[in-house]
Amino acid sequence: MDTKALERYFNLYSEGRFDEAITEHYREDAHFWNTRIELTGRQKIIDWLCASHNGYTEKLIPLSIFFDTDGAAVELQQEFHAVTDLSSFYIRPLKTGEVLKTRGVCQFFRFQEGRIASVKEYVLLYKCDPSVFMAGT
Amino acid sequence: MNRDEIRTLFDAYFEDYNTGDYEMALNNHYTEDAVFENTRVEVRGRDNIIEWFTKSHALGYKEILTPVSMVIGEDGIAVELAQQFHALEDVPNHYVSTLQKGESIKTQGVAAVYRLRERKIASVRVYCTLSAYNPRVFGEGVTAPITENGD
Numbered sequence: 001m002d003t004k005a006l007e008r009y010f011n012l013y014s015e016g017r018f019d020e021a022i023t024e025h026y027r028e029d030a031h032f033w034n035t036r037i038e039l040t041g042r043q044k045i046i047d048w049l050c051a052s053h054n055g056y057t058e059k060l061i062p063l064s065i066f067f068d069t070d071g072a073a074v075e076l077q078q079e080f081h082a083v084t085d086l087s088s089f090y091i092r093p094l095k096t097g098e099v100l101k102t103r104g105v106c107q108f109f110r111f112q113e114g115r116i117a118s119v120k121e122y123v124l125l126y127k128c129d130p131s132v133f134m135a136g137t
Numbered sequence: 138m139n140r141d142e143i144r145t146l147f148d149a150y151f152e153d154y155n156t157g158d159y160e161m162a163l164n165n166h167y168t169e170d171a172v173f174e175n176t177r178v179e180v181r182g183r184d185n186i187i188e189w190f191t192k193s194h195a196l197g198y199k200e201i202l203t204p205v206s207m208v209i210g211e212d213g214i215a216v217e218l219a220q221q222f223h224a225l226e227d228v229p230n231h232y233v234s235t236l237q238k239g240e241s242i243k244t245q246g247v248a249a250v251y252r253l254r255e256r257k258i259a260s261v262r263v264y265c266t267l268s269a270y271n272p273r274v275f276g277e278g279v280t281a282p283i284t285e286n287g288d
Contacts, residue, residue, distance in 0.1 A: 035266065064250070066210040073208045073215030075250060075262070106248055106264045108206065108217055120217070122248040122264030124176055 001025070001111045003067050006074070009116075014059040018049040027115045034121035036090065055084040056094065063103065072109045078102050138256065140209045146256065147207070147214055155201045159190035168257040175263035177232075197226035198236060205245060213252040219245045 005025065012021035022030075022045055032039045032048075039045050059079040066073040079101050082094035094100060104124035110117045138146070146166075153162035163171075163183055172179070173186045180186045194200060201221040208215045221243045224236035233244055252260040 033266075064210075066208040066213070066215040066250075068208045071206065071208050073248070073250065104264075106215070106250060106262075108208070108215070108248060110206075120248075120266070122266055124174070124262070124264055 001072070001109075001114055001116065003065060003072075006065070006067070006072060006109070007062070010060045010062060010074075014061075016053065016057055018053070019046050022046045022049070025116050027112060027117050030116055031118040033119065035123055055082065055086050056089070057081045057083065070111050072111075074107050074109070075103075076105045076107060078105060138253070143209050143214060143253070144207070146253075147204070147216070147251070150258065151202050151204065157194065157199055159194070160187050163187045163190070166258050168254055168259045171258055172260045173263075174261065176265050196231070197224060197228045197238075198231060199223045199225065212254075213250065215248065215250045217245070217248045219243060220247060 009021050009025045012018075012024070022042055026042045026045065028042050029040065030042050030045060032045045036052075037048060039048055057080070059081075061077040061079065062074050063077055064075045079099060080089070080091070080094065082089070082096055082098045082100075085096050086094040091100060091102060106122045108120045108122070150162065150166045153165055156162065163186060167183045167186065169183050170181070171183050171186060172181050173189070174180075178189065180189050199222070201223075203219045203221070205217045205219050207217075220233070221241060222231065222233060222236065223241045224231075224238050226238050228236040233246075234242055236242065246266040247263055248265075249261055249263045251258050
């Protein structure tokens with residue numbers, strides 16, 4: 001992995017091309033952990049991303065990137081665009097056509113053999129709706 | 138600064154932080170106009186940060202930070218941290234878990250991004266996972282999301 005590959009990953013992700021983004025960049029046994037779910041296995045991650053992005057698109061914009069030989073950390077801006085009304089969206093309810101931007105996420109990537117072996121996501125909680133995140137804790 | 142110098146600087150910072158003498162640690166390592174942001178507060182200015190650290194840790198516990206993984210950049214680091222809390226007295230409202238006097242707990246639920254300016258920490262942003270924290274405490278006082286509506 002290099003910064004260009006990581007940027008391509010975010011571009012594919014932002015276009016909703018989760019299959020390509022994950023297949024190209026993740027190891028088959030990759031581990032993915034965010035505020036809502038913990039998954040192991042590339043296909044499970046693809047399936048979850050496809051299913052969870054129902055009714056909205058998500059664009060990830062790196063605000064800062066720390067890059068090392070075996071890992072990276074990226075602070076991200078997220079832009080959510082509601083394609084339909086989302087009354088239970090995980091940050092807050094959204095109306096059709098509404099765009100929501102947040103700057104409250106940092107992802108840590110570990111690399112193995114040139115691919116992403118794990119992703120762990122951290123958040124600034126006060127930028128999110130805590131009642132949603134707390135539901136599964 | 139090269140990577141080794143940055144690593145050495147942060148090793149020294151965490152060692153100073155873990156003494157619990159936040160005035161010494163921050164005067165040694167923070168710029169005067171440093172900004173600290175975590176899941177609960179945003180504090181501007183070294184003296185204000187010292188005051189906040191000192192007050193929040195005066196609730197009867199000690200905190201030890203241990204870097205678990207570190208990514209070093211040109212002007213700072215991103216680091217995943219293990220926290221160990223040791224209760225010096227009963228701490229019923231600790232933000233990770235209720236603590237009883239003498240009890241120690243460990244969590245691995247925070248990450249921080251530090252930016253350097255002139256070999257000092259100019260900004261800190263502390264992120265967290267949620268499963269490691271006490272939802273009763275984090276759920277209180279957390280207000281509406283700080284977001285922008287795009288056009």
